[in-house]
Amino acid sequence: MSDARTRMVARAAREIEPGMVVNLGIGLPTKVINHLASDFPVCLHTENGLSGIGPTLPPDRADRNLIDAGGAYVSTVPGSAFFDSATSFALVRSGRLDLTMLGAFEVSQTGDLANWKIPGKFSPGAGGGIELAQKARRVAVLTTQTDRAGNPKLKAACDLPITARACVARVFTEMAVIDIAPAGFSLVELAEGVSAGEVAEATGAPLILPDGDIPTF
Amino acid sequence: MRLPDKTTTLEEAVAGIGDGAVVMVGGFGVPGTPFTLIRELVRQGPKNLTVIKNDANETGMGVDHLLASGQVARLITTHIGLNPRAIELMNAGKIEVEFNPQGILAERIRAGGAGLGGILTDIAEDTELARGKQRVEIDAKRFLVETALRADVALIHADRADTFGNLDYVATARNFNPLMAMAAPRVIAEAERVLALGELPPDDVHTPGPFVDHVVELGALTEEYAVVRR
Structure with missing residues (x-):
């Protein structure tokens, strides 16, 4: 992973407060776990029926019956629990x-999230993503500021089919931390060496700048 | 009094599943997938099946064998991203795929198993998965009606069974298994160990025996059950 992405993931990890129950989506969000101290008090949940996820294990040490929702072989910690899929989504x-x-293809300035389908290209099903996006008490997105073609992922409105409406509270990218405020995208922090102007340029809707100094990560 | 013995052979347990049957299959990825029952279903060969499973497994594993043999007409699922064949068949219009939000699939099955007609939810209200679904209003809140799901037969993978069909599951192999084990009039369980009556402590039972019709003891586990090395 590039330095910028590592810093972004490390910054996102600071979003987790002691005592929380947290679900980390597949991809970049899963890497957040690497930035939590081993004695940090948090309960990680995975949709396929485990609360209290422990470290990921290599194949030679894996339990064939113990995976996370992304298929990675994980482990338990003291206090873990297993349950069925209905209980998990309850x-x-x-x-x-x-x-x-969660990851994202697009986030709108009103917090709509699109991350499950690209018509004609990618349609594997949403899995548990809709319920996570719609019902978690707080939804944060980890994504790159732009797609591979350089188009902003933060947009006035989502063009792709949405996962859930008005659900995203905060977006972490390699360039910035951006909140979904009542008035739209609101710059909270900048990655070191990135200017507010550069972030605004790479955002597909107006970016509200804070008064005074902007903290960096 | 003595509880009835439901143990049988693999062939007998799966016999008589007809063309057009609706088949629930437990499992989330590898854990909890009844690979041996699926292989036998492929061998016996009923066609035009509707398969209800969280996912489509991966190439060369589980449900993929049923897709490869052309036995599946319809798949009710949540995510098939790890099976390129399933995606290809869907895109080519050779199978019909109905996607559900994962927890809603679980609740629809639970409702079916509990003798209910369906559930009310606001999940997916703003998405294309809600299209065409009935709405009801309760206390000024709008809900989608998600109908209950039942199957003709459910294929279950348990860790331990006793001869009456009491089952338990381990770790993340539980997933959809206990829900599906309630949602069909014919429930077939493969178990890694089959114990004598009384050897599975009542408090350890996840699926009570009255839900289960056939118990098949697995011998040595095939490669499909092993840790996947990607």
Whole structure:
């Protein structure tokens, strides 16, 4: 991973508060776990029926019956619990999931999230993503500021089919931390060496700048 | 009194699943997938099946054998991203795929197993998955009606069974298994170990025996059950 991405993931890890129940989505969000101290008090949840996810294991040490929702072989920690898929999503829908971190294709300035389908190109199904996005108490997105063609992923409105409406609270990119405020995208922090102007340039809708100094990460 | 013995052979357990049957298959990825029952279903060869499973496994594993043999007409699922054949068949219009939000698939199956007609939810309301679904209003809140799901037969993978069909599951192999084990009039369980009556402590039972019709003891596990080395 590039330095910029590592810094972004490390910054996102600071979003997790002690005592939270957290679900980390597949891809970049999963890497957040690497930036949590081993004694940090947090409960990681995975949709396929585990609360209290422990470290990922290599194949030769893996338990064939113990994976996370992304198929990675994981482990338990003292206090872990296993449950069925209905119980797992009861936890999500009833408000017991404090925070989820998800990837994105697009985020709109009103917090709509599109991350499950690109018509004609990518349609594997949403898995548990809709419920995570719609019902976690707080939804944070980890994504690159632009797609591979350089188009902004943060847009006035999503063009792709949405996962959930008005769900995203905060976006972490390699360039900035951006909140979804009532008035739209609002710059919170800048990556070191990146200017507010550069972030605005790479954002597909107006970017509200804070008064005074902008903290860096 | 003595609880009935439901143990049988693999061939007998799976016999008689007809063309056009609706088949629930437990498992989330490898854990909890009844690979041996699926292989037998491929061998016996009923066609035009509707398969209800969280995912389509991966190439060369589990449900993929049913797709490769052309036995599946319809797949009710949540995510098939790890199976390129399933995506290809879907895109070519050779199988019909119905995607559900994962927890809603679980609740629809649970409702089916509990003798209910469906559930009410706001999940996916703003998405294309909600298209065409009935709405009801309760206390000024709008809900989607998600209908209950039942199958003709459910294929279950358990860790331990007793001869009456009490089952338990381990780790993340539980997933959809206990839900599906309630949602069909014919439930077939493969188990890694089959114990004598009384050897599975009542408090350890995840699926009570009255839900289960056939118990098949697995011998040595095939390669499909092993850790996947990607």
